Amino acid sequence: MKPQTTVIIAIVTAFLGLAVGTMINRSGPETTAPGEADGERSEAEIEIEQLRERNRILQAENEAIARESDRVEKDIEEYRERIAELLERRAERAAAGESAPGTVPDASGRFFMDRYNGAMKKVDWKSVGSSMGEMSQLIAAIVPSLSRGEAPDMTKVGKIQKLNNNLIAAAALVQQDMPGAGINGAFSNPAFMVNAMSSTLTAVDKPLTDRQRKLIETIAADWIVADEKRRKAYDETTWTVRKLYEEAELKDGFFHDAFAVMTPEQVEALSPEPSRARVRLDLFSSSLIYVQRVRHVPFTETSEVIDFFVNQGLAGFRMNDEEKVRAKDMVTAWLDEVPTNLLFRETNALDLEGMVHSDRVTAWAKLEADMVKRLSETIEFDEKRTNLARMVGGVAVPLKKPDDGE
Numbered sequence: 001m002k003p004q005t006t007v008i009i010a011i012v013t014a015f016l017g018l019a020v021g022t023m024i025n026r027s028g029p030e031t032t033a034p035g036e037a038d039g040e041r042s043e044a045e046i047e048i049e050q051l052r053e054r055n056r057i058l059q060a061e062n063e064a065i066a067r068e069s070d071r072v073e074k075d076i077e078e079y080r081e082r083i084a085e086l087l088e089r090r091a092e093r094a095a096a097g098e099s100a101p102g103t104v105p106d107a108s109g110r111f112f113m114d115r116y117n118g119a120m121k122k123v124d125w126k127s128v129g130s131s132m133g134e135m136s137q138l139i140a141a142i143v144p145s146l147s148r149g150e151a152p153d154m155t156k157v158g159k160i161q162k163l164n165n166n167l168i169a170a171a172a173l174v175q176q177d178m179p180g181a182g183i184n185g186a187f188s189n190p191a192f193m194v195n196a197m198s199s200t201l202t203a204v205d206k207p208l209t210d211r212q213r214k215l216i217e218t219i220a221a222d223w224i225v226a227d228e229k230r231r232k233a234y235d236e237t238t239w240t241v242r243k244l245y246e247e248a249e250l251k252d253g254f255f256h257d258a259f260a261v262m263t264p265e266q267v268e269a270l271s272p273e274p275s276r277a278r279v280r281l282d283l284f285s286s287s288l289i290y291v292q293r294v295r296h297v298p299f300t301e302t303s304e305v306i307d308f309f310v311n312q313g314l315a316g317f318r319m320n321d322e323e324k325v326r327a328k329d330m331v332t333a334w335l336d337e338v339p340t341n342l343l344f345r346e347t348n349a350l351d352l353e354g355m356v357h358s359d360r361v362t363a364w365a366k367l368e369a370d371m372v373k374r375l376s377e378t379i380e381f382d383e384k385r386t387n388l389a390r391m392v393g394g395v396a397v398p399l400k401k402p403d404d405g406e
Contacts, residue, residue, distance in 0.1 A: 129199025140272035
């Protein structure tokens with residue numbers, strides 16, 4: 001990052017020097033008609049002052065770039081420490097004659113084949129890899145038209161649907177044995193995903209190196225253990241929505257660590273930037289578990305959000321008129337506490353089609369779990385309503401409509 005930052009600063013400085021030099025030359029001595037000198041000098045002074053202000057702005061931008069560079073350097077150092085930790089842990093396991101938890105060396109180069117009752121042995125990984133590789137790029141190719149609110153190329157859409165059928169078939173083979181929220185939860189399990197990543201990168205001629213394979217196996221093993229601990233912490237009183245967003249957060253951690261040991265080209269092959277982390281668009285992110293669980297709620301005024309929750313989002317609790325009045329007061333107070341950078345977060349055509357970023361969904365899932373808890377206290381839920389609250393597994397995502405002309 002340091003060399004790139006230096007180049008950016010050098011370009012900015014060169015441009016500034018040229019501009020100031022040009023203005024100084026213009027304001028230099030020259031022959032003028034009587035009575036014009038003061039006016040021209042005043043105009044030049046104004047231009048110079050504008051350039052000085054521009055200079056101050058550029059200096060501030062350069063300082064921001066330097067701060068960002070420092071942050072990136074810190075991230076890189078953290079990644080290095082993480083990789084060193086993973087290698088050390090793997091060496092310890094090897095010295096003890098152990099492989100990563102739940103896996104044994106596999107001649108096919110696959111990971112964790114003996115876990116989950118050997119369910120992943122039934123998967124055609126070559127088909128999964130070629131399907132996901134092609135599908136990721138086809139999705140990225142239609143994102144520009146979707147972003148403009150236009151109909152996508154239907155030929156590409158048809159290919160995407162056909163390829164998706166291959167993935168559904170693969171997920172169905174492991175769903176019974178592999179934990180996760182529904183079929184997509186099984187599909188996005190770290191054990192499945194690490195094999196899908198390896199197979200996809202091989203299919204697109206960007207295979208993992210031996211070192212990357214060792215690192216990513218250890219990363220996946222760590223997150224598999226973390227997921228087991230997460231699930232063991234639940235009991236029959238745990239709310240479904242909590243399980244959902246905690247699973248999403250855990251898988252975000254896995255993808256973050258896995259991508260950290262890949263090259264930018266490998267990451268782009270798996271999760272192209274235009275579709276990255278968006279529900280219904282990204283095949284390698286926690287957004288997978290939110291498919292068919294998200295309802296987007298476009299609004300112009302916040303009163304529309306309040307009305308939605310009182311009359312639709314919470315309709316399953318069958319509140320009477322008096323309870324609705326109390327619920328409305330509670331929802332109004334709750335919405336006032338929602339961070340403005342979430343409630344009024346920029347929205348585009350993709351968002352309005354429900355293709356929102358997974359972190360946005362997770363944020364609202366947490367807030368809505370709190371809202372329902374408050375509702376249970378406001379109208380004093382009986383056992384039936386309490387059980388209904390525990391089963392809520394969907395997330396409403398309010399989306400501020402862009403102003404006219406945007």
